Amino acid sequence: xSRRPLRALAAVAVVALLVGALAGLAVAQxxxxxxxxxxxxxxxxxxxxxxxxxxTDLAVQIANDGDVQAGTDLRRxxxxxxxxxxxxxxxxxxxxxxxxxxxxxxxxxxxxxRKVPISVRVPADAEPGTYSLDVRLEYSHxxxxxxxxxxxxxxxxxxxxxxxxxxxxAPRFAMRTVDTDVQVGDSGTLAANVTNVGGxxxxxxxxxxxxxxxxxxxxxxxxxxxxxxxxxxxxxxxVRFPASxxxxxxxxxxxxxxxxxxxxxxxxxxAHEGIPVGLRPxxxxxxxxxxxDSTLRxxxxxxxxxxxxxxxxxxxxxxxxxxGDGAFVPRSPRYAVxxxxxxxxxxxxxxxxxxxxxDSIPQQLVLSTSxxxxxxxxxxxxxxxxxxxxxxREAVTxxxxxxxxxxxxxxxxxxDVTNRxxxxxxxxxxxxxxxxxxxxxFRTTVIPxxxxxxxxxxxxxxxxxxxxxxxxYPASVEVGYTDPDGIRVTGDxxxxxxxxVESSGGEIPIEAGVLIVLLVxxxxxxxxxxxx
Numbered sequence: 341x342s343r344r345p346l347r348a349l350a351a352v353a354v355v356a357l358l359v360g361a362l363a364g365l366a367v368a369q370x371x372x373x374x375x376x377x378x379x380x381x382x383x384x385x386x387x388x389x390x391x392x393x394x395x396t397d398l399a400v401q402i403a404n405d406g407d408v409q410a411g412t413d414l415r416r417x418x419x420x421x422x423x424x425x426x427x428x429x430x431x432x433x434x435x436x437x438x439x440x441x442x443x444x445x446x447x448x449x450x451x452x453x454r455k456v457p458i459s460v461r462v463p464a465d466a467e468p469g470t471y472s473l474d475v476r477l478e479y480s481h482x483x484x485x486x487x488x489x490x491x492x493x494x495x496x497x498x499x500x501x502x503x504x505x506x507x508x509x510a511p512r513f514a515m516r517t518v519d520t521d522v523q524v525g526d527s528g529t530l531a532a533n534v535t536n537v538g539g540x541x542x543x544x545x546x547x548x549x550x551x552x553x554x555x556x557x558x559x560x561x562x563x564x565x566x567x568x569x570x571x572x573x574x575x576x577x578x579v580r581f582p583a584s585x586x587x588x589x590x591x592x593x594x595x596x597x598x599x600x601x602x603x604x605x606x607x608x609x610x611a612h613e614g615i616p617v618g619l620r621p622x623x624x625x626x627x628x629x630x631x632x633d634s635t636l637r638x639x640x641x642x643x644x645x646x647x648x649x650x651x652x653x654x655x656x657x658x659x660x661x662x663x664g665d666g667a668f669v670p671r672s673p674r675y676a677v678x679x680x681x682x683x684x685x686x687x688x689x690x691x692x693x694x695x696x697x698x699d700s701i702p703q704q705l706v707l708s709t710s711x712x713x714x715x716x717x718x719x720x721x722x723x724x725x726x727x728x729x730x731x732x733r734e735a736v737t738x739x740x741x742x743x744x745x746x747x748x749x750x751x752x753x754x755x756d757v758t759n760r761x762x763x764x765x766x767x768x769x770x771x772x773x774x775x776x777x778x779x780x781x782f783r784t785t786v787i788p789x790x791x792x793x794x795x796x797x798x799x800x801x802x803x804x805x806x807x808x809x810x811x812x813y814p815a816s817v818e819v820g821y822t823d824p825d826g827i828r829v830t831g832d833x834x835x836x837x838x839x840x841v842e843s844s845g846g847e848i849p850i851e852a853g854v855l856i857v858l859l860v861x862x863x864x865x866x867x868x869x870x871x872x
Contacts, residue, residue, distance in 0.1 A: 375416065383475045386399065391462060391512045400456045401453055419481065477500070513600045513612050528584070529583065533577070534547055550598075630647050631727065636729045642694065648688055735760055745839065747777075756796075757790070758796075780803070781801055813838050819833070
């Protein structure tokens, strides 16, 4: 073989070896041989101060500062990430009560920080000082990763760290409602007691209350503020706020939130927020109206009487009843009852008239009860009651007594007048009106008084035209009277019938008979005197 082919073959072999070496180097660079390490978790509490008598939400921070123990740093995340991390905070014999259970937070990578919320309740009698809580961490991670050989080693670890919480002695506050005169549908004053339950003095306190719903207002808005100069430890003070409750609100407890801003002994301005306060308003003031008697009748004056009762819950002043518009027209629409204690009743009586065009059916009477509440505000309630109304009747009835007359004669028309009312009528006046063929010269007469149901008799002169044909002729009687209230009433006009019969021609008129008798007497007297 010549040397030229041998040289070519050698060159090819060298190139192949170089390509293989470069490929192996590339593979070696793409796949590091191995890495070994683990996560290192630490626990911190940035805000570690709590107060007695509170339940505080704390943010526990878990930081991971992973450690690569051997191998290339290019794949450190593979062995420094903590996976499936579960956190559990436990009490370490301290008076603090942990209210949060186990908490899963997922994975925490190298250099990452994860926040875990926990709730810690501090008893009110906890002594100020520093207390420890155990934080137990459970997680898994990859300890060794060797991609070339396909070897991976995972581990599960349990780690317990300790955190410190400080129970401070700074001012803190409790609030409670001690008095209120606020009723549903009314306004008043809410008195709240503020107590410094901390261990240090607070100065220049600003106490704010905020309502947590639309049914309660503290003045013009949903929040209001009061001030206290100073509160020493254990000292309390009472602050007052204007309050009002909507009329359609339920008489239940309302939630409020208190905030106390103060200056501590170090001169730093601080605040105690989220203080729960409750308010239970009194039920809405109510009244009961009961009708005892009604003498209402269409077209007449009558009375409506009854009682009004203060159903509470508080005493009220200046109670006034008023009658609304309706079929009953009172002489005075307002009746002053006066002050009424809770549970007390008072009588009332309205006098008035039912118009003549009203219906004789039960009518609705709207009574408004006005009063001044304990907060000295004027309020009004309304209640509708049913009032019976009797049928219309004539107050005075007129009937003729044997009203028969002969044509061409003069006579007397006698009338019976009866009081149909249940009260006395005075100055009962009757006016007679007749037309041809009847005529009367004296057409007015008066009965001084008629008791209920009493009948009086009056008489009018009556002349009948001699040419009047036999028939029944009307005579109208207009009636007027004065009722017990002194009101002059014009009643309906009554109509009676006068019967006219034919004159008897054979009969001697009374006047002629009297004249004949007189003539006979004169003649007899003259004869007797002559004989003597």
